[in-house]
Amino acid sequence: MNRIVRTNLFDITGLFLLAAAFLLLTLKLDVGDVLPSSFLNLNTIFISILIEAFPFVLIGVLIAGVIQIFVTEEHIQRWIPQSRTKAIIMSCVVGALFPACECGIVPIVRRLVAKGVPLYAAIGFMLTGPLINPIVIASTYMAFGNNASIAGWRMGLGFAVALLVAFLVSFFFRGHQFKQALMSTQTIPTNRKKEPFTQRFFSMLTHSIDEFFDMAKFLIFGAFLAAAVQTYMPAKSLLEAGDGPFSSIAVMMGLAYVLSLCSEADAFIGSSFNSIFPTPSVLAFLIFGPMIDLKNTLMMLSVFRAKFVFSVLFFVATTVFLSIVLVQSFL
Amino acid sequence: MVFQTQQAVRAAILLLFTVLIFKFHYTGEITMFINPKYIGLSQIASVLFLILFFIQITRIWEKKTHHHHHDHECSHNHDCDHNHDHGNTPITLKKVISYVIIAFPLVTGFTIPAKVLDSSIAEKKGGMAVITGKSETSSTDETAQEELVQPSDTEEVLPNPYGEITQEEMNSLVQKLKQSDPINMDDYVYYLNYEEISKDVASYKGREITLKGFVYKEEGFQSDQLVISRFLITHCVADASIIGFLTQFDEAATLDKDTWVEATGVLDVTTYNGTEMPFIKITDWKTIEQPSEPYLFPLNVKIL
Numbered sequence: 001m002n003r004i005v006r007t008n009l010f011d012i013t014g015l016f017l018l019a020a021a022f023l024l025l026t027l028k029l030d031v032g033d034v035l036p037s038s039f040l041n042l043n044t045i046f047i048s049i050l051i052e053a054f055p056f057v058l059i060g061v062l063i064a065g066v067i068q069i070f071v072t073e074e075h076i077q078r079w080i081p082q083s084r085t086k087a088i089i090m091s092c093v094v095g096a097l098f099p100a101c102e103c104g105i106v107p108i109v110r111r112l113v114a115k116g117v118p119l120y121a122a123i124g125f126m127l128t129g130p131l132i133n134p135i136v137i138a139s140t141y142m143a144f145g146n147n148a149s150i151a152g153w154r155m156g157l158g159f160a161v162a163l164l165v166a167f168l169v170s171f172f173f174r175g176h177q178f179k180q181a182l183m184s185t186q187t188i189p190t191n192r193k194k195e196p197f198t199q200r201f202f203s204m205l206t207h208s209i210d211e212f213f214d215m216a217k218f219l220i221f222g223a224f225l226a227a228a229v230q231t232y233m234p235a236k237s238l239l240e241a242g243d244g245p246f247s248s249i250a251v252m253m254g255l256a257y258v259l260s261l262c263s264e265a266d267a268f269i270g271s272s273f274n275s276i277f278p279t280p281s282v283l284a285f286l287i288f289g290p291m292i293d294l295k296n297t298l299m300m301l302s303v304f305r306a307k308f309v310f311s312v313l314f315f316v317a318t319t320v321f322l323s324i325v326l327v328q329s330f331l
Numbered sequence: 332m333v334f335q336t337q338q339a340v341r342a343a344i345l346l347l348f349t350v351l352i353f354k355f356h357y358t359g360e361i362t363m364f365i366n367p368k369y370i371g372l373s374q375i376a377s378v379l380f381l382i383l384f385f386i387q388i389t390r391i392w393e394k395k396t397h398h399h400h401h402d403h404e405c406s407h408n409h410d411c412d413h414n415h416d417h418g419n420t421p422i423t424l425k426k427v428i429s430y431v432i433i434a435f436p437l438v439t440g441f442t443i444p445a446k447v448l449d450s451s452i453a454e455k456k457g458g459m460a461v462i463t464g465k466s467e468t469s470s471t472d473e474t475a476q477e478e479l480v481q482p483s484d485t486e487e488v489l490p491n492p493y494g495e496i497t498q499e500e501m502n503s504l505v506q507k508l509k510q511s512d513p514i515n516m517d518d519y520v521y522y523l524n525y526e527e528i529s530k531d532v533a534s535y536k537g538r539e540i541t542l543k544g545f546v547y548k549e550e551g552f553q554s555d556q557l558v559i560s561r562f563l564i565t566h567c568v569a570d571a572s573i574i575g576f577l578t579q580f581d582e583a584a585t586l587d588k589d590t591w592v593e594a595t596g597v598l599d600v601t602t603y604n605g606t607e608m609p610f611i612k613i614t615d616w617k618t619i620e621q622p623s624e625p626y627l628f629p630l631n632v633k634i635l
Contacts, residue, residue: 013339013342013388013391013392014385014388017342017343017346017384017388018346020343021346021347021349021350022350024347024350024441025350025353025354025357035443037446037449037451038451039443040443040444040446041446041448041449041451041452043439043443043446044363044364044445044446044448044568045448045568045569046436046439047364047436047439047440047445048363048364048365048567048568048569049567049569050436051352051355051361051364051365051373051376051567052364052365052369052373052566052567052569054348054352054373054376054380055372055373055375055376055379058375058376058379058380058383059379062379138631139565142629142631142632143565143629202386205382205383205386206386206387206390208383209341209345209383209386209387212383213341213344213429213433216433217429217432217433220432220433220435220436221432223436224435226569227569230452230455230456230569231452231455232455233455234454234455235455235456235457235460235461236454236457236458236460259569261569261570262566262567262570264565264566265565265566265567265569265570266570267565268563268565268570268572268629269565269570269572272457272461272572273457273461
């Protein structure tokens, strides 16, 4: 008897959970009436950000799992150029070719750094990944009245900013900058090759699950904050704050940061501000948002030391701001 | 065989996310959250959650507890390349908090119904500042290629709702708008028409227009003015932006915010806070039920 129970334990637990879940589907819970309507708005925005982000996050953690199990330190050493400049340029180009979203990229970056990719190269990849890809180019092109110049500037200037920030990181930071708690034993080489493929594939999936749970709390917290900002912070007060040419750049960057929009969807929002703010400020919004935002900062904080995260934030913010000021006259 | 509470909690969370997304699809609530164009993507998420759940349940009953302290030896089938939590370490308050955070959207997702965004959000998103703003945007646009389209093309059937349309199809839609009087602001072409009209208000002056939307009012409106507005969703409701037409009719004062109306009127030009913008003198209107698809989605033009 005991043995039968034991061998079927997985099935029993699984069945039990499945049954409980179906019960939830049939149950009609509704506490919508007792809550203030602003909270209902907040919740709708919150859930929608999560539904939008989950596919990208899941694909991100799966890729992270693949890197963890199938890519070895030797591969990385062979692929990444020894020269710092070459490594940075390569990482930014790979990021530009890689269609990522800012929610999915943090776990990938973390895995790459753990596998020995230099930190500066990983940051270059992280910055261009969400910003430069076909979907973003297309949506920007459409949102600005089928005008290619904004989309062009967004990609070009964004690429330059990413290169610069990657160089800054390479000057100021050594090592992997992981949080203390995560630092132990990650350079011990693995002898995965001996294990059969199915075993490795299974490890890849369990690894992805752990990665998901590491990221999820920060993603969810960030999404909630972003939704709260949208529900309670009037854009009007922001709009009034940004009437000078410099303050309007800062305001638009601040807005991009707190709204935490997906890079594939922010172009239409950006274009709706096109008349209230001068074009350079809107461009700052479009370049800064995909590179780093509230949701993304929280996810980075789950991996890297706070000092490093805020330095990257500072580097990105200042280079975006200064480069926009520089090119202002051409726009 | 030892029951691993944390692994079980993780399995349950993965399954509940699967079910939550499935529920939104099943009830059709999903379009209250995201642009239907991305439905496929969220279904993929649901399936991935389910797969991860089936992987995760195998970890609920471990043969023995092994507190995986990272500094100890790397025996058995565990590689030591890890630098994160496996869910095998003892439960601490910090962990409880993180599971509570992760469970939070599950609780609100299952118990609080999706709400259609209302005028309070429209106000937070900038309201009239954004609507008047639209009229000033890019009037430098290309008009040259639109002339190429033959008028005979304009009677074609609308292309599939959420797919991409070609540049020619879009041009013919614009051409159709230019010739139509009355103009019907159908959901499918609403945003396209809205942009075209905003770009060149003067040439549409005097035409009859029919539209629907919810009532939005702001400080500074006269008592007979209101905006008939809609939300445009690119990807998810977090990126909703408000669009709409300023209208004028005597009974406007009696209508509350967020009431849905269908109205017919004559397009005119007005100046609001120093900006020229379209304006509709309403001739006929009625209140309607909120449509089942309250949001608008931009057309996707193929560019490659």
